[in-house]
Every structure is written in C-alpha cells, then in structure tokens.
Amino acid sequence: MTAAVLAGCAATQSTPPTFSGCRTWEQQAGAPHLVSVAVLSPELAKVIGVQEISTSRTGTGLAAVQTTVYNCSDVDVVLTMRTRFTGNRGQSEPPSAWKTVFLAPRGQATYGESAISQATDKVAVDINDGNRGQSQFAPGQTYQVPLK
Template identity: 30%
Template sequence: MLRPLTLALLAVTTAAPALATENKTVSCRTYMARWAGSSGGPALVANVPSSMTPIDLNAVLFTDKKLGRKMIVEGLFAQRTPMNGLRVMARLVNCSKEKLVVQLRSNFMDANQLPTEAASAWKTVYLSPKATAVYEENSIGRAQVGAYLIELRPES
C-alpha cells in the first residue's frame, strides 16, 4: 500500500518543472582582473631584457587600457577539433552601462612560439550593456598548433 503512494509522489515531484533562478544585474570588479598579473605560463618576451611587458600566451591581450575598465574575459576555452586543429573561444562580459563594440583576432603558434599561420581576420563582437558575448576562432594548422593569443581592441 505504501509503495504505490511513494511511486505516485515520486512521479509528481519529478514531473514538476525545475524552479528557474533569476540572475542579478552583472557587477564587475575589473581592477581585480587587471591586477591579476601573469599566469606564469608561456609568454612572448623581448630579446632585449625588460624592454617590454611579457605577453602571456593562451590568453587574451587587451590592446587598449580603457577596455579593461569596461569588460572582463569571463572564460577562455581551447579544444582540439575532429581534424586536430585548435578551436579557441573567449566569453566576454560587458561590465558597463553602455553598448560596446570590440574586435578580436587569433594568433596560433607552435610549441616554439613560431606562427603556424597568419593571424586571423579581425571579427567584430557586439556587447549589450551588462551582457555577455562569445568570440570563436579555429586554426588552420593542425597538430603543430601548441599555443594561441587572442588580441582584443576597440572597434576601429
């Protein structure tokens, strides 16, 4: 007798839709991202010591300081494609109350930091206020791609 009741209750509870949660408006502390420092991984460094800031690889390079106060790279992803190329994605968050238009391109390198192909074309990404957007690029090179760098600039 108890078992049919338990099964009926289980059916009712599993059939009910999950409660949706509502996120609050995005709030960012962009200074924390700017102060994070180097990842400690591979980087492009000048032949003359201390002549330039090292550029972390497998990262996004902001070419404009003002953008770093308006947006954050929330996530950075890289995965091998079925053809053994490299697919990179960056999820961007607009922390400001204004629309942002940015451009991104990817550079792919081998393990010795030698380019495996020309930099990709600049792609324009539109970000609504307090919203996210995703940039994605695929390498042409296959297994020889060992690192990447995504450059981000304001729309020109």
C-alpha cells in the same frame, strides 16, 4: 540648490561607470588562467572583463579557442577580436582576421576561432576597441561617477 551644489562637485571620468561587483580587465590582468588574452585598449580594460578562455581540438585535430567576454557598463560596447597561433617553432600561421563582437549593456558574448594548421598548439586572443583606436565613448564626453 543642494542638488546643484552636489552636481558641481561630482567626479567625472572618460569611460562609463561600471556596475558594482563586475570585475573589469583592469582588475583581472595577470590572472594565471587569462595569460593568453590581451586587451589592447586601456579605456576598454576599464569597462569589459573576460569570463573564460578555453581551448580544444576540433574533430580533425586542429586547435580551437573560445573566449567569453562581458560588459561591465550600462552602454553598448563594440570590440574587435582576433587569434594568434603558435607552434613548436614560433608562429604556425598568420593571425585570424579581426572579428567584430557586440556587447549589449551588462551583456556577454562568446568569440571563437579555429586554426588551419596542424602545427598549431598554442593560441592567444587579442581584444581591441571596435572603433580602431578612436574612443567609442563620445569624444570629450564625461560620465558621472556614482556617489557611494
């Protein structure tokens, strides 16, 4: 009987709960070392985080970027990621194609892209929901918030 009463009082949310100690994008947004990353889905910002973004030059001198993202939940998460390229005079080339990135529960993945224009000197990475705006967290489904 007590369990039934407690279950009726449990809080729910529209995204899966995250494990303790995992910093989500919602907590990281605005960090100086991550200003060139944009998470475009508010729901996604509650369950993923960005470990790092690094830029370099390829052997031919083109700009390259690598971004490591991680999943703070116990469910699979599918992302799409792309890179925007700029130079001294604005956009130096079109954005890259969206690439699908799969994050296993509590897993991480690294996304990478290289510029094709020598004029590129800055990059920015966009991260979006892999279901293109449709919630990947079962419509209408709620997730129980663990009691502390």
